[in-house]
Amino acid sequence: MILGGLDIGTTGCKLTVYEDSGKYLGRAYREYPAERTRRGHTIDASVILDSVYDVMREIGQKYPDLAGIGVTSFGETFVMTDAEGRPLAKSLLYTDPHGTEQRKYLEEKLGSRHIQEICGSRPYEMFSLPKLMWMRDHHPEICRQTKHVFLMQDFVVWHLTHRAQIDYSLAARTMGLDIRTLRWSTEIFEAAGIDQELFALPVPSGTPAGPLTREAAQRTGLPETVQIISCCHDQVAAAVGGGVFSAGTALDGAGTVQCITPFFDRMPDGNVMYEGNFPIIPYVLPGSYVTYAFETMGGALLEWCTKTLAKEEGQRAKKAGMSVNAFLEQGYLNEGSGREPGSLLVLPHFAGAATPYMDAGSRGVILGLTSETTVADIYHGCMEGVVYEMMVNIEALKPSGISFRSLAATGGGARSSMWMQMKADMLNLPVTVLETVDAGTTGSAMLTGIALGCFRGLQDAAERMIVPKQTFLPDSSVHGMYAERYLRYRELYHAVRPLLSAE
Numbered sequence: 172m173i174l175g176g177l178d179i180g181t182t183g184c185k186l187t188v189y190e191d192s193g194k195y196l197g198r199a200y201r202e203y204p205a206e207r208t209r210r211g212h213t214i215d216a217s218v219i220l221d222s223v224y225d226v227m228r229e230i231g232q233k234y235p236d237l238a239g240i241g242v243t244s245f246g247e248t249f250v251m252t253d254a255e256g257r258p259l260a261k262s263l264l265y266t267d268p269h270g271t272e273q274r275k276y277l278e279e280k281l282g283s284r285h286i287q288e289i290c291g292s293r294p295y296e297m298f299s300l301p302k303l304m305w306m307r308d309h310h311p312e313i314c315r316q317t318k319h320v321f322l323m324q325d326f327v328v329w330h331l332t333h334r335a336q337i338d339y340s341l342a343a344r345t346m347g348l349d350i351r352t353l354r355w356s357t358e359i360f361e362a363a364g365i366d367q368e369l370f371a372l373p374v375p376s377g378t379p380a381g382p383l384t385r386e387a388a389q390r391t392g393l394p395e396t397v398q399i400i401s402c403c404h405d406q407v408a409a410a411v412g413g414g415v416f417s418a419g420t421a422l423d424g425a426g427t428v429q430c431i432t433p434f435f436d437r438m439p440d441g442n443v444m445y446e447g448n449f450p451i452i453p454y455v456l457p458g459s460y461v462t463y464a465f466e467t468m469g470g471a472l473l474e475w476c477t478k479t480l481a482k483e484e485g486q487r488a489k490k491a492g493m494s495v496n497a498f499l500e501q502g503y504l505n506e507g508s509g510r511e512p513g514s515l516l517v518l519p520h521f522a523g524a525a526t527p528y529m530d531a532g533s534r535g536v537i538l539g540l541t542s543e544t545t546v547a548d549i550y551h552g553c554m555e556g557v558v559y560e561m562m563v564n565i566e567a568l569k570p571s572g573i574s575f576r577s578l579a580a581t582g583g584g585a586r587s588s589m590w591m592q593m594k595a596d597m598l599n600l601p602v603t604v605l606e607t608v609d610a611g612t613t614g615s616a617m618l619t620g621i622a623l624g625c626f627r628g629l630q631d632a633a634e635r636m637i638v639p640k641q642t643f644l645p646d647s648s649v650h651g652m653y654a655e656r657y658l659r660y661r662e663l664y665h666a667v668r669p670l671l672s673a674e
Contacts, residue, residue: 172238172625175230176615178405179219179244179323181205181264182427186226187612188234191625193635195607197233199226206261211269213261216250216326223327227391239398239623241377241615242331243408244323246344249299251306254318256329260310263302266467266522268531270301273308273363277301280362284445289359291343291350291444291451295529298346300363307364320369324401331399332381335371339453340404342373350453376403376455377618400622402615403455406432406463411455412614413579413605414637416629421575422610423594423602425584428525429469429557431564435460439571447527447567455618455629464564467522468535470584472553475521480546500589502547510596510649512656515539515548517556518663525560527567528664536667554590558597559660565598566661578602581610588643595643597657599650606638613637 172191178184183202189195201222205214231237247265250258263269274296277286287293296302299322307314321329322345325337342348342355347363349356353373360367380399388395402408406424410432413422421433436459444451449462468475477485477495488498503513521535537549565575578600584590585604595602607613617632626632 172620172623173234173236174616174619174623174625175237175240176402176408176612176619177223177226177240177242177327178408178609178611178615179223179242179327180405181214181245184219184222184226185609185612186230186240187609187616188230188237189613189616189636191620191635193638197230198609198612199229201225205264207266212264212267214248214264216258216262216323219323220327220330224390227393231391231393235394237393237397239400239619241400241402241619241622242324242328243402243405243611243615244327244341246322246341246404247297247299248323249303249345250321250323250326251313251317252319252321252326253316256319256326259313259316260306263306265297267302268296269305270296273304274301276304277359277362281359286346286359287445288441289349289351289356290346292346293445293448293529294346295448298344300346300359300365303365304363317369319371321371325371328380328399328401329371331383331387333384334380336374336378336380336401337371338376338378338401338403339373340376340407343450343452344404345370348373350451353453374401376401376407377622379622398619398623400615400619402618404452405611406430407452407454407461408612408614408618409581409610410434410461410614411617411629412607412610412612412637413581414633415461415579416456416633419574419576421578423578423580423585424582424610425469425580425590426582427469427471428465428467429561429584430463430465431561431578432461432463433568433573433575435462435571435573439573443568443571447564448529449526449568462568463526464561464568465525466519466557466560467525468519469557470582472519472521472557473550473584476546476550476553480549484546496587499547499550500587502545503551506545506547510592510646511652513548513551513555515544515552515555516656516660516663517549517552518667519553519556519560520664524664526564530668532671533664533668534671536663538663554593555597558594559657561594562597562657563661575600579610580604581608583608591643595645596649597653599645599647601642601644603642604640606640
């Protein structure tokens with residue numbers, strides 16, 4: 172049986188297919204643009220849907236006997252549609268600045284801690300409800316026409332099956348799901364003044380939505396027998412694809428956003444999670460949870476460095492037949508530097524600070540520049556800065572009782588042996604890179620196989636589909652040097668933040 176995992180991201184969507192033996196068969200990818208201006212950050216859901224149809228059509232031409240597709244997507248961003256599912260406006264991305272006043276209103280009405288007790292997350296303007304309230308306040312004519320409010324996963328699932336359902340982990344990114352009852356919170360929706368009936372039905376991760384409609388089959392060229400599965404939020408899908416099923420294990424998602432996703436076998440301590448701005452997310456195993464310790468500028472920070480500072484190095488890398496990232500890593504090594512800490516301290520808050528601060532007004536810092544500093548030095552410092560933020564997050568999570576034993580690494584950053592060894596040394600943890608960097612689509616395919624009866628459960632699916640590629644072991648002496656330097660790094664945010672104007 173052939174299984175598909177569809178991952179809908181902010182910059183593109185990909186559909187990866189596997190045999191139920193775990194053998195990777197291939198994938199199709201389509202990129203689409205987001206619009207980021209001072210007025211806001213938006214994306215066109217219609218373009219995303221067209222791209223989904225495109226990748227399904229491409230895969231269908233090669234694998235017409237595809238049995239099922241599991242759908243996962245990025246979170247928070249919602250789509251306001253008419254009764255036929257047609258988007259009525261562009262969708263506000265989670266990075267869009269709107270919703271602050273509405274978030275403050277909810278905090279004043281219900282209390283920040285009470286909201287967190289219900290939905291598992293401290294109120295923040297990145298979530299769906301504050302932004303939806305902003306749309307109601309500033310674009311009432313659109314709200315009057317709205318018959319559905321979807322997130323990207325259930326928007327696509329609805330168009331493929333005409334069933335309106337959203338899995339628990341993605342629903343938790345709205346700020347409106349009661350994680351205790353796993354139903355929409357009437358109290359929060361009433362305080363927000365939003366009709367919860369506009370939203371899809373919350374269901375367990377991995378719930379079948381049904382077969383393709385005739386229209387969807389015609390659009391994609393796939394048979395109507397293809398089953399569509401509502402999988403999960405993309406970070407949860409990646410954790411599944413990384414084999415994160417027991418306490419002490421966590422996923423290192425080294426993508427555009429750097430995210431650690433650790434596993435909890437019971438509800439974590441609400442006080443610790445509140446103080447660290449860590450969300451509590453229902454996981455695929457009943458009664459278990461994960462959280463997201465993340466930095467918004469992970470791989471995106473390295474991309475900023477290569478595109479902004481490394482133009483000459485990019486040309487030289489092209490002539491040498493290598494990526495600019497590999498060229499800069501090699502350049503750093505050629506300068507005589509080994510695995511010891513670099514000379515710079517980089518605060519990677521170029522798009523604000525994520526956990527544990529959740530401070531949109533924070534800004535990036537490069538400390539220690541001299542006339543001898545090279546682009547390779549800055550690139551290496553950016554890599555270190557992202558990992559230092561991981562160290563800050565792990566330290567903030569320790570009072571919850573969690574103990575990290577290992578990390579499974581996935582995402583584009585996992586291709587860098589230098590970065591993976593750096594993470595192992597700095598965090599003092601073994602880091603295992605997986606054979607596939609697309610853990611999200613692997614996780615979705617695993618859940619699809621379970622829903623269709625191919626696998627007995629998650630462990631069975633993992634044994635067939637998760638293949639370790641290389642494990643990087645920490646060096647205690649290198650870790651000791653980083654641990655000493657970390658004591659200075661963790662003061663950097665507190666030292667710099669008062670110098671910035673309040674935002």
